[in-house]
Amino acid sequence: xxxxxxxxxxxxxxxxxxxxxxxxxxxxxxxxxxxxxxxxxxxxxxxxxxxxxxxxxxxxxxxxxxxxxxxxxxxxxxxxxxxxxxxxxxxxxxxxxxxxxxxxxxxxxxxxxxxxxxxxxxxxxxxxxxxxxxxxxxxxxxxxxxxxxxxxxxxxxxxxxxxxxxxxxxxxxxxxxxxxxxxxxxxxxxxxxxxxxxxxxxxxxxxxxxxxxxxxxxxxxxxxxxxxxxxxxxxxxxxxxxxxxxxxxxxxxxxxxxxxxxxxxxxxxxxxxxxxxxxxxxxxxxxxxxxxxxxxxxxxxxxxxxxxxxxxxxxxxxxxxxxxxxxxxxxxxxxxxxxxxxxxxxxxxxxxxxxxxxxxxxxxxxxxxxxxxxxxxxxxxxxxxxxxxxxxxxxxxxxxxxxxxxxxxxxxxxxxxxxxxxxxxxxxxxxxxxxxxxxxxxxxxxxxxxxxxxxxxxxxxxxxxxxxxxxxxxxxxxxxxxxxxxx
Ligand SMILES: Cc1cc2nc3c(=O)[nH]c(=O)nc-3n(C[C@H](O)[C@H](O)[C@H](O)COP(=O)(O)O)c2cc1C
Numbered sequence: 001x002x003x004x005x006x007x008x009x010x011x012x013x014x015x016x017x018x019x020x021x022x023x024x025x026x027x028x029x030x031x032x033x034x035x036x037x038x039x040x041x042x043x044x045x046x047x048x049x050x051x052x053x054x055x056x057x058x059x060x061x062x063x064x065x066x067x068x069x070x071x072x073x074x075x076x077x078x079x080x081x082x083x084x085x086x087x088x089x090x091x092x093x094x095x096x097x098x099x100x101x102x103x104x105x106x107x108x109x110x111x112x113x114x115x116x117x118x119x120x121x122x123x124x125x126x127x128x129x130x131x132x133x134x135x136x137x138x139x140x141x142x143x144x145x146x147x148x149x150x151x152x153x154x155x156x157x158x159x160x161x162x163x164x165x166x167x168x169x170x171x172x173x174x175x176x177x178x179x180x181x182x183x184x185x186x187x188x189x190x191x192x193x194x195x196x197x198x199x200x201x202x203x204x205x206x207x208x209x210x211x212x213x214x215x216x217x218x219x220x221x222x223x224x225x226x227x228x229x230x231x232x233x234x235x236x237x238x239x240x241x242x243x244x245x246x247x248x249x250x251x252x253x254x255x256x257x258x259x260x261x262x263x264x265x266x267x268x269x270x271x272x273x274x275x276x277x278x279x280x281x282x283x284x285x286x287x288x289x290x291x292x293x294x295x296x297x298x299x300x301x302x303x304x305x306x307x308x309x310x311x312x313x314x315x316x317x318x319x320x321x322x323x324x325x326x327x328x329x330x331x332x333x334x335x336x337x338x339x340x341x342x343x344x345x346x347x348x349x350x351x352x353x354x355x356x357x358x359x360x361x362x363x364x365x366x367x368x369x370x371x372x373x374x375x376x377x378x379x380x381x382x383x384x385x386x387x388x389x390x391x392x393x394x395x396x397x398x399x400x401x402x403x404x405x406x407x408x409x410x411x412x413x414x415x416x417x418x419x420x421x422x423x424x425x426x427x428x429x430x431x432x433x434x435x436x437x438x439x440x441x442x443x444x445x446x447x448x449x450x451x452x453x454x455x456x457x458x459x460x461x462x463x464x465x466x467x468x469x470x471x472x473x474x475x476x477x478x479x480x481x482x483x484x485x486x487x
Contacts, residue, residue, distance in 0.1 A: 002067040004123035008130030008141025009050035012072040024058035049212040054129035060226020125158040125233035135171025155187035162202025162222040172203035193224035239440035248335040255354035288353040291323035302363035336435035341392040371403040384416040
């Protein structure tokens, strides 16, 4: 199994390839990586921040026993020392008038492309390390996505991203999320940086070259991306053609609907058609507008009962009407979850459960990331011209990747004047095939240990909140005070 890391810095340099690889192979904790990095800088190397971040992702991949590969994207372009004017001059002499018309500083040296194609083809997972430019990736990194889109090179690859900006909150997350959305659309499966934070990949701070070595937490998130991409790549590449005995269950959470059950009806019809084509899939549709979901109390009690405790329930809300426990148990046995929503013109008709569901799932996340490795995607029924819920799939990506899941390409159904332009059938079939491949590959690969355990304790404030909301229906048992990690 092999993971390719790309560096999108314009300050990266081929001459530093060996140093980056040396850093990637550093053994021990991140502090050791930092020590090594600083010694390379002291020795006169001007490593760019994205090169260092790339090395941190590769260290993560390597720690999982996977092969690492590295490609600085600047290699694809005319050497930065030759100015645009030099290149123009040369082209003019060669009277390449047509080429001249298209010349920009991002013109690719075509003969360098083959090397990149080969590396991508050999890789099961791909990681991008990029500087943040205006809350987005660099132009060099962007070129990579243009190249991969041209030939669908990211189809079925596991993708993760790490970025570095000069400032905290400098747009690292927006940068990562854009790349995640675009690679999903190119057919990749997307992961974040895994526990303990399980966010949108690596996010680091550093301005001048080498500064990122001062950001241990940021480097650790990049390291996490490497681990996560390697782990999911291993599962997904193990059984590319699963045997016919493997059956899967797909849970569809209908998080919003009209009172006439417009979405649920559509999904029942769609899933019955798909189940006829692939009889190895079972769909379970959860119509959540029929269920009660209490708001998260934001308390300090959830989730894991302390060791030796007889408590089995993981949330303090125990009203039998509340459907979260039932849903949690169903998702635990599931191979794939679809978070379904509506984006229709008559927005007023929508009954929402999406937001309350998403916030209540906090206790499931805090239970050692119970949904780890579950394949998840968003599905949205869109009417042309509707805007009120047009980012449903993006919201699904950003909220549900935080459960340490793997995200699949969203399913978007489009309707124009009652005519269905895209019915979602092909996308659903693709998703089921991916879920089946993942299930087959998972066998024999242990679920990674989560270093994150959020122990709770029932502090006074939580008790007060609970009593107010549920009039005493919620049972609170005071537990021994434990260290708390709040998110
Ligand atoms: C054109 C440009 C735009 C930038 N935009 C941002 C930004 O939006 N947010 C931020 O935090 N840093 C921004 N920076 C700073 C770089 O992201 C930062 O210096 C980074 O460490 C560069 O990475 P490198 O050393 O790998 O080239 C920008 C830098 C440049 C040159």
